[in-house]
Each structure stands twice: as C-alpha cells, then as structure tokens.
Amino acid sequence: MKIEVYSPTIRRKEMDAVLTAMVEDKIGPGDRNRLLIKTAKERLDFDFALALRSPAVALHLALKSLNVNPGQAVVISALSPVFYLQVINDLQLTALLCDVTYDNPCMNRELIENTIAKKPKNLEVCAVALHHTLGFVPDAASVAELGIPVIEDISQSYGYWIKTDEKNEQENKSTAPGEDAKNCSPLIHGVFCILGLEEKDMLTSGGGSLLFAMNRRDSAALRNFSGIADEYCLPDINAALAVVQFKEVQRNIEKRSEISRVYVQASLRTRHKRFIQIVKNTDNYYSFSLILETGLKDVIAYAQKKEILLENAFDKTITGAGLCNNCPVSNSLALRTVLFPMYPRLRSQDVEHVSRLIMTLP
Secondary structure (H helix, E strand, O other): OOOOOOOOOOOOOHHHHHHHHOOOOHHHHHHHHHHHHHHHHHHHOOEEEEEOOHHHHHHHHHHHOOOOOOOOOOEEEOOEHHHHHHHHHHHEEEEEEOOOOOOOOOHHHHHHHHHOOOOOOOEEEEEEEEEEEEHHOOOOHHHHOOOOEEEEEEOOOOOOOOOOOOHHHHHHHOOOOOOOOHHOOOOOOOEEEEEEEEOOOOOOOOOEEEEEEEHHHHHHHHHHHHOOOHOOOOOOOHHHHHHHHHHHHHHHHHHHHHHHHHHHHOOOOOOEEEEOOOOOOOOOOEEEEEEEOOOOOHHHHHHHHHHHOEOOOOOEEEEOOOOOOOHHHHHHHHHHEEOOOOOOOOOOOHHHHHHHHHHHOO
C-alpha cells in the first residue's frame, strides 16, 4: 500500500464525537460551535473568537474588521495559499506580493519593507497577512513594529509554543499532566489571528477556521460580526471533531517530533537542503520538506517506484499556481521543494521506509 503525503489524524475519539452530534441531530451551528470557542480559548487565551466555515471567510472578516477601503493594498507572501489572492481581489484591494529567502519560506520585515518601498506612491498599505508557511514561524514581532496591522495565520504552525519531550520535563516540571498546552501562552503578535481547520491544517474539523483577537481592544471590531448569519458559521458536526483535535494536539505533536528526528538524521546524508526555523524553539513538526538540488519530477517518480507519494510543497500557493512572476526566490522554491509524508498515523515501518528514501534520493 502506498504511503500518502497527508493524512488527517482522525481516531476513535473524533469519530465518536461526530457520531454523537449526528445522533443528537445537532449538526448546524449551535452549542458545539460555542464549545469549540471555549475549548480553544483555554489553550490560546484570546479575548474573542468566531468559529467560521473556512479560512477564506476568516481572512475576509479580518480585513473587513480593519475597515479597509477599496484601492488599498495588503502585503502577502508569494507562497501564501491561493485563496488569499481571491479574498483580496473580492474586497477590491491590491495584493503586494512579497518574496521569501532560501532559508525560510515566510516573509520577514526586511523583505516586507522592500516590497512596500517599490509600490506606487499613491497606494496605501492597510495590512500585512503573515502566513506561517509549512509550519515555519516568522518573526511577527518585528513585522508588527512596522506599524501596519498584521493578520497572522497559524493554520500550519499551531502548537509551536507547546513544550514536548525532554524540554517539557525540564521547563514545566511543576505543570500537571495534560495541562502544559493550556499553560503556555502563544507568541501571537497580530491584530487578528486565523487558525484554519481544513483537511491539511495542523488541526482539522473537516473544514473551517477560527478567527480571534488576543486582547479586548482588537476584539472590539471583531465583535461587530458576532451576529453573522449561520451560513458563515462552523456547523456543530465539524466543531465536534475540532474540539477533540484540540485535546489531542499534544500527543500528536510529540509523535510528529519523533518522526521528524528520524527524517532529519536521514537528510544529513543527502545534498539536499532543509529550511531553517528563524524564531528559535518554535517547531511544531507540521511537515518535512527538502529543497532539491535535482529535478522535482525525477524525485517524485523515484519515490513512487518505492510506493511513497511525494508532493510539490508549494503547489497550492500563489506562486505554485503560476500567479506570480516577480518573486524569483519563491518561483525557484516552488519548482524545487518537495514534501514527505509526516503525520502521527504513520507506522514505524513506514517512517523507516521514508527515511531510507530520503537517504537515497538522486
């Protein structure tokens, strides 16, 4: 049986929660939607949140909450998801596409400043949408110092503040078992934050998103949408799944960490490079990728012969969709970066099989 690149970590607990919602005929937005927000608040310590049907709806409302006007500009990475561009266009805003570096797939302050410096003089920048691409955490604190409202997207990096393994034992000895995730404050600097719950996000509800503000001042604008129509809100059947995902995330991150260690050791024997976490100690082990020195198609074909499915890491991004031509580093990475299977449901023999593949890549 072939080893897939992605697989949502759905166990019996998640299945039981969804089945209970179905049996009780509680599938539309209701009590479980509110329970999800309560559960998330215990771990993220935000002031106010909305549980919505998609990250696209979340980005749309985040920008609307900033009182943006048609004709203004939003700075986004060329490696952001394609829907970023669609939402910005729908609001009649202008997307300023920013490049990344070869070391890290996220925007940094210097690159954002360079992008803004090149814009037309009459174009006003109203926001920066900072996507934590492939689980890598950008230096959001320095970006926020620019004085431009920042919207952070932690869909792929959720849990980067959670301590694991030996580090957890040394730094949180006084923490009760199972409470460490609740007691760690996330390092979020954006005015608003998006936590996607789509199939390939760190947590999944089968589709959906949380949009939240960390403090009372920023949440005031978001509260204007508290009466939004049910058609925009996350249904209870999805929320039931997400509640369990929050409770199981520590276990899943620890499993991802174990797999990552094996892959990293294997990658040291290749000539292909890995991205670097710019902000120290922020790994959540969402993904494992390599920047290839050889052709992407050849490597994917080589892996397929060994019944391992690999994937272009940036296929679903703005650059990967061919919608950006002026960001050379992003364009290069989109042609050379490959994703390997890394998720908690991988069996030990599968992890070993993938690690041997990494060591023998052409």
